Amino acid sequence: MPRRDDAREPYSYVDAETTVEGTLTAGARLRVDGRVRGEVRVEGVLEVAPGGRIEVGPVHAGDVRIAGEIVADVRAVGTVELWNGGRLEGDVRAASLDIEEGATFLGRSLSLESEEPAPSAIGAPPPEAASGSEADR
Numbered sequence: 001m002p003r004r005d006d007a008r009e010p011y012s013y014v015d016a017e018t019t020v021e022g023t024l025t026a027g028a029r030l031r032v033d034g035r036v037r038g039e040v041r042v043e044g045v046l047e048v049a050p051g052g053r054i055e056v057g058p059v060h061a062g063d064v065r066i067a068g069e070i071v072a073d074v075r076a077v078g079t080v081e082l083w084n085g086g087r088l089e090g091d092v093r094a095a096s097l098d099i100e101e102g103a104t105f106l107g108r109s110l111s112l113e114s115e116e117p118a119p120s121a122i123g124a125p126p127p128e129a130a131s132g133s134e135a136d137r
Contacts, residue, residue, distance in 0.1 A: 009028065009029050009044070010028050010029070011026075011028060011029035011030060011031055011044075012026045012028070012029070012030045012031070013030075013031050013033070014030070014031070014032045014033060014034040014035075014036060014052070015033055015034050016033040016034050016051055016052075017034060018034035018035070019034060019035040019036075019037070020034070020035070020036045020037070020038070021036075021037045021038055022038045022039075023038055023039045023040075023041070024036055024038065024039070024040050024041070025040075025041045025042075026041070026042045026043065026044070026046075027043050027044075028042075028043060028044045029042070029044045029045045029046075029047070030042045030044070030045075030046050030047070030061075031047040031049060031052075032046070032047065032048045032049065032052040032053075032054060032068065033049045033051060033052045033068075034052060034053075035052070035053050035054075035055075036053070036054045036055070037054075037055050037056050038056050038057075039056070039057060039058060039059075039060075040054055040057065040058075040059045040060070040061070040072075041060045041061070042060070042061040042062065043061075043062060044061070044062050044063075045061065045062060045063045045064070045065065046059065046061035046062075046063070046064045046065070047065045047067075048064075048065070048066045048067060048068040048069065048070055048086070049067055049068050050067045050068055050085060051068055052067075052068035052069070053068055053069045053070075053071070054068075054069070054070045054071070054072055055070075055071040055072055056071075056072055057070075057071075057072020057073050057074070057090065058072055058073045058074070058075065059072050059073070059074045059075070060075050060076075061074075061075075061076050061077075062076065062077050062078050063076055063077075063078040063079050063080070063081070064076045064079075064080045064081065064094075065081045065083065066080070066081065066082050066083060066086040066087070066088055066103075067083040067084075067085060067086045068086060068087075069086070069087040069088075069089075070087070070088050070089070070090065071089045071090060072089075072090045073090040073091045073092075073093075073107075074088065074090060074091070074092045074093070074094070075092075075093045075094065075112075076092075076093075076094040076095070077094075077095065077112070078094070078095050078096070079094060079095060079096045079097070079098060080092050080094045080096070080097045080098070081098045081100075082097070082098065082099045082100060082103040082104075082105055083100050083103060084100045084101060084102035084103055085102055085103065086100075086103045086104070087103070087104040087105075088103075088104070088105050088106070088107065089106045089107060090106075090107045091107045091108045091109075091110065092105075092107060092108070092109045092110065093110045093111070093112055094109075094111075094112060095111070095112050097109050
């Protein structure tokens with residue numbers, strides 16, 4: 001899962017046989033092969049490996065790469081990458097969201113620049129339709 005350019009960067013690791021409950025904070029990269037149940041805060045890249053799972057959340061990171069599973073809301077300063085076989089259930093707020101074929105995403109995607117989803121994205125009429133036009137008044 002690590003990229004070639006990431007190989008020398010220091011990182012923290014949650015082993016496949018490990019379960020963490022509560023808040024988990026990492027100053028650089030964090031790789032999760034095990035289970036985390038609680039809030040996750042990573043200044044660098046968060047990697048959830050196949051078989052890894054994060055639930056409850058929220059999750060905050062620089063970038064997020066998901067080959068395992070996250071069942072929580074995710075906020076990333078950079079990119080959230082959902083890889084083939086990965087699963088994300090929760091809302092995402094990030095600069096960009098990349099979803100590979102074979103990945104599963106259940107939730108909403110919001111740009112870091114927007115505070116709320118576009119009305120048409122959640123089934124509400126656009127603001128001008130809700131208030132009526134000047135000619136209707």
